[in-house]
Amino acid sequence: MITGDYEIDLRNSGCAGDDREFVMEDGEGMDAAAAELERLQIEILRRISVLESTFLPQSSSAAPSPSLPVDENETVARLSSVLRSGGVNDFCFKRVASDYYDWPLESRRDVLGASSVDHLCKSIVLVNTQASSNIVDCSDRNNSKYYVVVVQYTARFNAEAVKQFLYSLNEGRIPKKRFNLRLAPEETSINLTGFEHNAVTCIGMKTNIPVILDEAISKLKPDFFWLGGGEIDLKLGVRTSEFLEFVKPFIVPCS
Numbered sequence: 001m002i003t004g005d006y007e008i009d010l011r012n013s014g015c016a017g018d019d020r021e022f023v024m025e026d027g028e029g030m031d032a033a034a035a036e037l038e039r040l041q042i043e044i045l046r047r048i049s050v051l052e053s054t055f056l057p058q059s060s061s062a063a064p065s066p067s068l069p070v071d072e073n074e075t076v077a078r079l080s081s082v083l084r085s086g087g088v089n090d091f092c093f094k095r096v097a098s099d100y101y102d103w104p105l106e107s108r109r110d111v112l113g114a115s116s117v118d119h120l121c122k123s124i125v126l127v128n129t130q131a132s133s134n135i136v137d138c139s140d141r142n143n144s145k146y147y148v149v150v151v152q153y154t155a156r157f158n159a160e161a162v163k164q165f166l167y168s169l170n171e172g173r174i175p176k177k178r179f180n181l182r183l184a185p186e187e188t189s190i191n192l193t194g195f196e197h198n199a200v201t202c203i204g205m206k207t208n209i210p211v212i213l214d215e216a217i218s219k220l221k222p223d224f225f226w227l228g229g230g231e232i233d234l235k236l237g238v239r240t241s242e243f244l245e246f247v248k249p250f251i252v253p254c255s
Contacts, residue, residue: 075230082204083238086246090239093229100233101198105153112235114226120153121217121227123200125189125209126162130180141210142169146184146192148202150227151214155255162212165252201228201236202247211249218244218251 076093083091094112105117114120126147128135138144143166151157163179186197194206202211217225223240230236244251 075234079201079204079230079236083246088238088242088246090224090242092237094235094237096233096235098233112226112237114237115220115222115224118152118154118216119220119225121150121225122153123148123150123202123228124157125184125192125200126159126181127184127188128179129182130178132174132178138207138209142166143174144210146188146207146209147181147212148193148200148205148209149212149214149254150202150217150249151255152216155214155216157214158254161254162252165212165250165254169250195228195230196232199228199230199232199234201230202249203236204230211247212252212254213244213247213249214255215251215253216255 080091080093083089096108096111100108100111103111105120108114108120109117112120126149128145128147131143131145135143135145138146147162149157149162159181162181163176166179167174167176184192189200190196192205192207192209193200194204195201202209218240220240224237225240225243226235226237228234228236
């Protein structure tokens with residue numbers, strides 16, 4: 001009788017073994033819930049990583065995909081021949097992924113092995129929309145209907161600076177109003193250069209268009225920059241000093 005009462009009192013006292021057992025069971029439940037939450041978080045992060053690697057280009061913090069092997073196709077062979085015949089020996093071509101132009105500049109830099117994003121350049125064809133009616137081609141490099149301008153992707157092109165340069169180049173003999181440089185229509189650019197959009201390079205063009213190089217490119221260190229290689233997924237890297245000697249561009253501060 002006494003023993004039974006004692007056992008009843010012990011269970012209801014909140015001080016003995018059953019209470020300690022309850023606390024332990026509650027702790028185990030919390031540990032299990034925390035473990036499950038951690039598992040779900042890890043799974044979510046894994047899925048996000050998979051989605052990023054599937055749909056996004058690699059960031060500059062990650063190792064970039066290597067450039068693709070360059071096949072010695074007609075474009076590479078022809079432009080290599082043009083460069084070597086012009087005394088340019090320090091150059092290379094690299095094939096890039098089809099979505100290259102969707103990538104941030106840092107990823108493009110990494111895949112090409114460029115020294116900086118400032119070493120990534122592009123060639124654009126400009127037309128002088130206010131040239132006199134007798135100026136229809138590129139026979140006069142000082143007063144051409146068209147120009148190819150090479151600028152950095154990181155720079156903002158200043159057409160007014162080119163206008164002022166051409167006016168000064170012609171020593172004021174041509175009114176300033178006769179210079180108005182605008183981006184040439186894509187069809188015109190293709191017909192003049194032989195290269196489609198995002199593939200334009202000032203090497204081996206169909207037409208001998210005078211070239212204007214932004215002065216900032218000529219000052220890059222190291223002196224090796226990248227530009228289009230004649231095909232959308234083909235890039236050309238070239239030693240600046242050799243490029244200048246071969247192309248002999250006008251060097252203009254136009255950014």
